[in-house]
Amino acid sequence: MKQSKMLIQTLREVPKDADVVSQQLMMRAGMIQKLAAGIYDYLPLALRSIRKFEQIVREELARDGCQELLMPTVQPAELWQESGRWSFYGKELLRFKDRKNAEFCLGPTHEEVITDIVRRNVRSYKQLPMNLFQVQTKFRDEIRPRFGLMRGREFIMKDGYSFHVDDADADRGYWEMFNAYKRIFARLGVKFRPVEADSGAIGGSFTHEFHVLAGSGEDGILSCDSCDYTSNVEKTQAPRLAAPDHGEAFPLKPRHFATPGLISTPEQIAAFKDDVHDGLPSHQATKFYLFRGSWEQESEPGDPTKYVGVVLRSDHEVNPVKVKNAVGAGTLELVEVAEAEVFCGAKSGFLGPLPADGTPFATHRAAVRMLVDVSLEGAVNLTCGANATDFHHFGFNPARDLLKPVFTDVRLAQEGDLCPRCGKGHFQAFRGIEVGQVFKLGTKYSKAMGCVYLDEHGKENPMVMGCYGIGVTRTVAAAIEQNFDADGIIWPWAIAPYQVHLLDLDPGNPEVRAVADRLEQDLEAAGFEVVHDDREGLSPGAKFKDADLLGFPLRAMVGSKGLKDGVVELKDRRTKEVQKLKPEAMVAAVAEARDRILKELEVQGGR
Ligand code: ATP
Ligand code: MG
Secondary structure, eight states: OBGGGSOOOOOSSOOTTOOSHHHHHHHHTTSEEEEETTEEEEOHHHHHHHHHHHHHHHHHHHHTTOEEOOOOSEEEHHHHHHHTHHHHSOTTSOEEEOTTOOEEEEOSOOHHHHHHHHHHHOOBGGGOSEEEEEEEEEEOOOSSOBTGGGBOSEEEEEEEEEEESSHHHHHHHHHHHHHHHHHHHHHHTOOEEEEEOOOGGGOOSOEEEEEEEOTTOSEEEEEESSSSOEEETTTOOOOOOOOOOOOSOOOOEEEEEEOTTOOSHHHHHHHOBOSSOBSOOGGGBEEEEEEEEESSSOOOTTOGGGEEEEEEETTSOBOHHHHHHHHTOSEEEEOOHHHHHHHHTSOTTSOOSSOOTTSHHHHTGGGSEEEEEGGGTTOOSEEEEOSSTTEEEEEEOHHHHSSSOEEEOOBOOOTTOBOTTTSSOBEEEEEEEEEEEEEEEETHHHHHHTOEEEOTTSOEEEOEEEEEEEEHHHHHHHHHHHSEETTEEOOOGGGOSOSEEEEESOTTOHHHHHHHHHHHHHHHHTTOOEEEEOOSSOOHHHHHHHHHHHOOSEEEEEOHHHHHTTOEEEEETTTOOEEEEOGGGHHHHHHHHHHHHHHHHHHTTTO
C-alpha cells in the first residue's frame, strides 16, 4: 500500500490537550482525532489495530463456544426500570426522549438487553449453559473523560454474558472466561496481570480485573512476591497487625496534649509532650475520617444519619472502598472539611471520634456508624483528636470509649506488607490499566427480570449469570502505554496496524523506485502487511522520523547509496538492530525477524 495515498497525517508537535503517551502518540501518528470530549474518530491505522485485537478476542472466545450477536446501542428505559438500575445508575447513563416522549438511554453496558433476549428465547436446562457476546460501541458520560482512548465517553467494548443452571456451573464458566482472557492478553503480547478486584456497584461475589502493567496506569496493584495473590489495592487485604504494646490501660485524659498551630500528623506526634513523654510513636496516635454514605437514595449534605466515622493508626491510610463495603453503602465520599468542622466543633487537624459536648456530633452520636481499623483492636492508651481546636485526648481506648465500634480491615495495604494469604511473601506494587474484567453476577438480573429456565423436573429456576468485558479501544491504547520510546510507538506484532514500513529514500530515482515496488509486491505476496512510503519531496530523515513514530515492528529501507553496493536494509523497531542484505533476501529476512519476535513473546509467556 502506497503511503502517498493513505490517510496518515503525522504531527511533529505534541497536541496541547493530550495528557498521556498513548493519546499523544496516537494523535501524532494520525491514528485518532478528537471530535468532542471523550469522543474520537478512529482513522484507518487505529481501526486496523482495533480490528486485529477484536479478531484475537473472537478467535479465543470461539474456542470456548461463545456466540457473537449484536445488540442495539439505544435501549428503552423500561428494561432498566425492571432491573432497578434506571434510578440507581448515576449520570454516566446518558438518557433522552424520543419524539413520542418515550425514555431511552445509550447503553453503557448490556446486562438488561441480554437478559431480555435470553428470557425470550431460552426455556430449558437442555439449552444451557450459553455464552453470548458482542463487540460494540458503548457510551458512558464519564465525569472526566481523559487520556484519549483510555477513558473515553464513546468506546468499543467486547461484552459477554453467560447463563447457567446453577452456581457451580456459573463458577466453571467464570474460570473458563478467566482462562480465555489470559490467552487473549498473552496473544496480544503485553505484560499483564489478572488481579482480584472489588465487585463495586454491580454486586456479586467474585471478580477479577485484567491489567496491562504500565507506569501511567490509574490503578494500584499489589502482588505477593511468594504466592499468587495479586489484587487491586482497592481490595487488597491488609495484614492484621498486632496491637502495639502501650502499657497498662489508663483512663481517658481529655485534651491532654496541646499542639497549637500544628496540623500535620508527624508534627503533632513529635510535639505530644508531658511529664513522661517527649513525642509519641506514630502507631500510638490515631487519625479520624468522616465519610458520608448513600444507601437507598442519594444523601444530602449535613445529614448525620449518613455519616461514617473511621479511626486508623496515624501511620496507616484509609481505603474508602473497604469502608464503603463494610457499611454496605451504594456510594461513599469524604465529608467536606467545612461541614466536618461544624459537625465536630473544631478545626481540621483536631477532629476525632469522641464527640465534644454541645456539638452536632454529640447530639447525633448514636447515628454515626463508627469503624475502627482491625489493627487497633485491643490497642489502648492512644491519642485522638479532641474535637477542640489545638487539643488531642490521650489514653483513648477504642473498645472502651466508642459507642458500638466495628473493628474491621479499612486500611490501604502497602508495598512491603506481609502477604496475609501465604504469610510468607511481601507485597510488591505495580501500576496497571484495567483492560478487562470477569464478573460472576449470580441471579441479580435473572431474578429481577424473570429470566428463568425449566429444570429436568419441570420446575422454574432463575438462571445464574456471569459477565465479561474487555475494553477494546482502551486495550490498544494500553499496549502503547507499555510499548513506546522517545521516538514513538513500538507496536506489539499482533496488533501493529501494518508489520513492515518500506521506505523509498530516493523516490525520484527510478532504480530505487523499481526495487522498492518489487519489495512491496514480494512482501505482500508473502502475506506481510506493508506501508510503502513512496512520498516525494521528503528527506530520508523525515521519513525515518515518521517511521519511528508510527512504530511498525520492521522497517525496510531502499536508497540509492545502498543500491550502489547492491544492498537494502532491514531495521527492528524495538532493538534498533540493522541488517544489510541483498534485495532478494528481504522476504526471508522479514520472515525470520517475525519468527524471532513471536518466539521472544512465547519465551516471556506473552508478557
Ligand atoms: P473503570 O473502572 O476504568 O471506569 P469499569 O470497571 O467501570 O472501568 P467495566 O464496566 O468493567 O469498566 O467495563 C469493561 C471494560 O471496558 C473495562 O475493563 C475497560 O477496559 C473498558 N472501559 C470502561 N470504561 C471505559 C472508558 N470510559 N473508556 C474506555 N474503556 C473503558
Ligand atoms: Mg471494571
